[in-house]
Amino acid sequence: MRHKTTALILLGVCVALAVTAVIVGMTTLRGGGAQAASGSAGEPGAQTNESSAYASPTTTEGPAPTGEPTAEPAAASEPTPTPWAGPEVPEQSEAVTAEYFADAAFLGNSVLSGLWYYDNEQLLPSDTSHWYWQDSLTIMAASPFAAQMADKQFGKIYVEFGINEVTYDKDTLRAAFNTVVDQLQADHPDAIIYLVSVTPVSAYCDANRISRSSVISFNDMLEQIAREQQVWYLNVYPVLCGDDGFLPSDVTPDGVHFTPAHYQKWFEYMKTHYIPDGKSPTVPVETPVPETTETAQTPAA
Numbered sequence: 001m002r003h004k005t006t007a008l009i010l011l012g013v014c015v016a017l018a019v020t021a022v023i024v025g026m027t028t029l030r031g032g033g034a035q036a037a038s039g040s041a042g043e044p045g046a047q048t049n050e051s052s053a054y055a056s057p058t059t060t061e062g063p064a065p066t067g068e069p070t071a072e073p074a075a076a077s078e079p080t081p082t083p084w085a086g087p088e089v090p091e092q093s094e095a096v097t098a099e100y101f102a103d104a105a106f107l108g109n110s111v112l113s114g115l116w117y118y119d120n121e122q123l124l125p126s127d128t129s130h131w132y133w134q135d136s137l138t139i140m141a142a143s144p145f146a147a148q149m150a151d152k153q154f155g156k157i158y159v160e161f162g163i164n165e166v167t168y169d170k171d172t173l174r175a176a177f178n179t180v181v182d183q184l185q186a187d188h189p190d191a192i193i194y195l196v197s198v199t200p201v202s203a204y205c206d207a208n209r210i211s212r213s214s215v216i217s218f219n220d221m222l223e224q225i226a227r228e229q230q231v232w233y234l235n236v237y238p239v240l241c242g243d244d245g246f247l248p249s250d251v252t253p254d255g256v257h258f259t260p261a262h263y264q265k266w267f268e269y270m271k272t273h274y275i276p277d278g279k280s281p282t283v284p285v286e287t288p289v290p291e292t293t294e295t296a297q298t299p300a301a
Contacts, residue, residue: 087226087233089194095271098123101156105149107142107180108160110135111199111257115267118260123267130154138165139176146180150187155277157184157191158234162198163256166210166218173218174225181229192275193231195222200241202248205255212245232275239269 101124106112113133115124124130129152132145139161149157159180165173177195184193197219206212219237226233240262242248247255251262 089273103155105154107132109137112160118263160196194234197235200247202255203246
């Protein structure tokens with residue numbers, strides 16, 4: 001009996017000790033929490049408001065979308081240059097009179113001078129101030145003659161070279177022609193400039209002095225220069241040669257120059273192959289492109 005009572009007493013004491021320990025632990029925890037809460041920010045145990053510390057930066061919102069795209073202003077249509085019709089001079093339906101050539105100048109060699117000598121119709125100006133030529137003159141020596149023309153304004157300028165330099169280096173010839181054309185265009189910006197083809201040679205001349213093939217090659221170069229410079233190429237070769245491509249022997253005293261009657265063919269050609277006044281080949285007429293929503297179709301070849 002005594003042992004049972006002693007055991008119960010010991011059990012009661014253990015329970016009391018356990019309850020006391022629990023109460024003391026809870027009190028300690030409460031005190032620590034209060035002390036931590038009273039601490040300052042940045043010290044151990046300080047609490048931070050996470051919602052404010054990681055708040056997104058403030059953004060400024062734009063105007064609310066309207067739901068419709070903003071229309072861009074229509075681009076102004078660019079004028080498109082009219083394609084140039086050159087370089088070969090087109091045939092006109094109506095022949096011109098001497099009035100057309102009243103403001104014309106002529107620059108070249110002795111072949112060109114025949115137009116002055118044999119103008120029985122008095123189609124071209126007889127005033128020597130319109131004529132700038134010399135025997136055996138070449139395009140390489142033509143710049144001083146072109147400079148003399150700057151004192152007077154001309155509406156048309158005929159340039160005829162080649163028979164004296166037909167076998168020269170092509171690069172040298174091109175540079176010389178470009179120099180003279182540039183000079184004439186600068187001094188006479190409104191003038192219609194014609195590069196006249198080299199005239200045909202006779203079969204005898206072809207065999208002994210100047211070949212027909214070299215003349216044709218020279219004229220091909222002239223046409224290309226005219227195209228690049230946007231001046232006009234007056235091709236009188238087909239009009240003056242025979243069916244065989246040569247200058248007929250009965251119209252030439254030396255295989256190069258020709259008789260007055262044959263020059264008449266040159267005159268007739270000039271009267272129907274010309275550029276009307278007021279149409280400058282170096283300044284193409286610009287026209288606006290019409291607005292259209294249709295897709296351009298490429299014609300079948």
